[in-house]
Amino acid sequence: MASSITASPWWKTGVIYQIYPRSFRDANGDGIGDLQGIALQLDYLQWLGIQALWISPFYPSPMADFGYDIANYTDIDPIFGTMADFDHLLQEAHQRGLKVILDFVPNHTSDLHPWFVESKSTKTAPKRDWYIWHDGKPDGSAPNNWKSVFGGSAWEWDAHTRQYYYHGFLKEQPDLNWRNEAVQEAMYGVMRFWLDKGVDGFRVDVMWHLIKDTQLRDNPVNPDYTDNQPTYDQLLPVYSTDQPEVHTIVARMRQVTEAYDARVLIGEVYLPIQQLMMYYGAQNDGAHMPFNFLLVRLPWQPREIAATIDQYEGALPAEGWPNWVLGNHDNPRIASRVGEPQARIAAMLLLTLRGTPTLYYGDEIGMRDVAIPAEEIQDPQGLNMPDKDLSRDPCRTPMQWSGGDNAGFSPATPWLRIDKRYPRVHVERQRDDPFSMLSLYYKLIQLRNTEPALNKGTYMPVYSNDQLIAYRRDSPDGDSFLVVMNLTPRPCRYRQTGEPILSGQVIVATSPELENTHIGENIYLSGDEGIVARLARTDDRPTT
Structure with missing residues (x-):
């Protein structure tokens, strides 16, 4: 009789691969990656042994934050293609046994989303309460001291309706009011739209930001702040994030997801271990996997890493499944953080620890951060705080497929410059080199995929x-x-x-x-x- 451990869901035993669509592969020659480009590389992902691809946002957007400012949750931005292109990608992925996970961005919309356009039209608009509006203080200043992740105050004055609205990120990204049940139902409807299409799950952006303190109390000053940190870190966001009521919302998202077979709900949560564990839910009814970013943030010291692994394992709830992340579109690449020789060790660590690994595109060939001159910076985090060198562009450069023009990414000039090393650091060259980073990733992934001790032991x-x-x-x-x-x-x-x-x-x-x-x-x-x-x-x- 087969043991129950053999029936583990796919998201427990497989490797997840994050694709930043602007930078993966350009099929239409405009210098920006697209959905057709992703479809062209599915054979590569299948060969590598990937189980699921997580695609960063491709929805209609003014691109103030490169797709994380969404103007329509149920369509495709023309930059990336059409809904037919997405349907084709999904079909081709499923034919190869690959799952597709979408980025779901429920905390905020674009300021050009029809919901916000209506909300700001008048104080009595039906959707006024879909966003967080508030009067200023008697002296006209912002309602409280909350800061934007991207710098400055998190409150923007609207002269037309003479109130402030809250934006945890850019002013072009107003936060939705998740205490409003109509907002909740609208967003659950977005989830069902994509689940009905056949997507295999969601990575929920900034899950811990969804609910804010009703009293709008000031956040306390961070006593450990240093000048090299983002200005957001000057305060401890104890009232603007991670409120107790958020777990009810996450539980409902889990219900929506589990109404469909074999789907997964992953939460982006940057919090200390004990707070992170709360996002599994009190009855294992939260996110299937709240993302674990410990390896992204820890100093590369063996004793500290070993102790933290044990701390994380020991804190997991009884039914909680672990997961590990080495890199993503918001953080410096692993090869730049620890050096290329240690990036090989990091690959071994990621792919042999207990739990689901998430791999950031290009890390498997040792891509590194690329120096982007100030005049070429695209990232709003870098543009808004130029003195702090916080641009995320260096880790978002185009994938290096070949030694040909523009690394085989595009026939046109890419939207971000490509690493000058690409003629000797690319997929084609490394596939045939048994000593390459790609060959190491390939062997580790194949071993992990075939050995129960490694994928569920x-x-x-x-x-x-x-x-x-x-x-x-x-x-x-x-x-x-x-x-x-x-x-x-x-x-x-x-x-x-x-x-x-x-x-x-x-x-x-x-x-x-x-x-x-x-x-x-x-x-x-x-x-x-x-x-x-x-x-x-x-x-x-x-x-x-």
């Missing part, structure tokens, strides 16, 4: 010090793997001290020369090396 910490991390992954059927990684450029030794001494064969290594070698009491690693070893079963070990 248990996690057991083994050892860590100031150089290395070691842990086991075990499956109920007896298969086990030992992962040992050196997070420094200096050689190190891991000496097994437990009984019995584990033996086995290296299956995947950051240095292919180590593959098929055997491990024993002492495991020696050069700098920036890591191994995944299949452990010999107890009944396979020689007797003395």
Whole structure:
């Protein structure tokens, strides 16, 4: 009889791949990636072993925040194609066994969305309460001290109706009032529109921002703020985010999602571990996976990483499934954060920890942040705070497919410049190189996809010090793997001290020369090396 563990849903056992559509592949030659371009690369994603692609927003938008300011939730921006293009992409993906996850942006709309146009037309407009409007203080200043993530006050004065409206991000992104039931029902309707089309789930943007304090109390000053941080961090957003009522909203989103078979709800939540756990829901009725960004934010120190992994594992609710993220469209690329040699170790960590990994496009070939001159900056976060060097453009540059013109991304000049290294760092070259970053990702993903110990087995910490991390992954059927990684450029030794001494064969290594070698009491690693070893079963070990 098959064990229940074999019936895990796809989102627990597969690898998710984030696509930033502007930068993935341009099929129509305008220098901007599009839906047809994504469809052209589905064979590549299938070859790589990806289970699901998460596509950042492609809805009609003025592009003040490159698609996160949505003017119509149920259509396609012409920059990216047509609804027919999306339907074709979805069909082609499903034919290859690939799932499609959409970005759902429920916290705010574009200021050009018809809902907001009506809301700001008059104080008595039917949709006035669909957004957060408030009188100023007696002196005419903003209702409170809340700040925008993108700099400045989060309140914008509307001279026509003589009130302020709230925007947690750009002033062109007014926040919806999620305390209004009509807003809730409208947004659940958006979810059903795409679910009816056959999409496999949603990544919910800034989930923890959805509900705000009814009293609009001032946020307290952050005592740990430093001048190199965004101005948003001057205050602790305890009243403008992560309000208790948000969990009722997330539970309803989960209900909408689960009315359809085999769909997933993922939440973007940048919060400390204990607060993050609340987004699984009190009865496992929250997000299937609140995104875990610990590896994005942690210093690259083995003891700290090992301790945080254990803390995260220990905090998970009984039915909560873990997940791990190395990079995304909002943060510097892993190769730029830790260096290219350690980016190989990071790949091994991401793909061997317990839980669902999310991979950011291009990380599998070692793409790095690209220097974007000030006059070419596109990102509003960078434009609004030019003195703080906070543009996210460097991590959003076009995918490097080949050594041809514009890295095979587009026949036209791309919307962002491409890394000058692209003639030697691209997919075509790395697919044929057994020592490449892409070959390492391919081997790790194939191993993870085929080994229950890695895609649904248990996690057991083994050892860590100031150089290395070691842990086991075990499956109920007896298969086990030992992962040992050196997070420094200096050689190190891991000496097994437990009984019995584990033996086995290296299956995947950051240095292919180590593959098929055997491990024993002492495991020696050069700098920036890591191994995944299949452990010999107890009944396979020689007797003395």
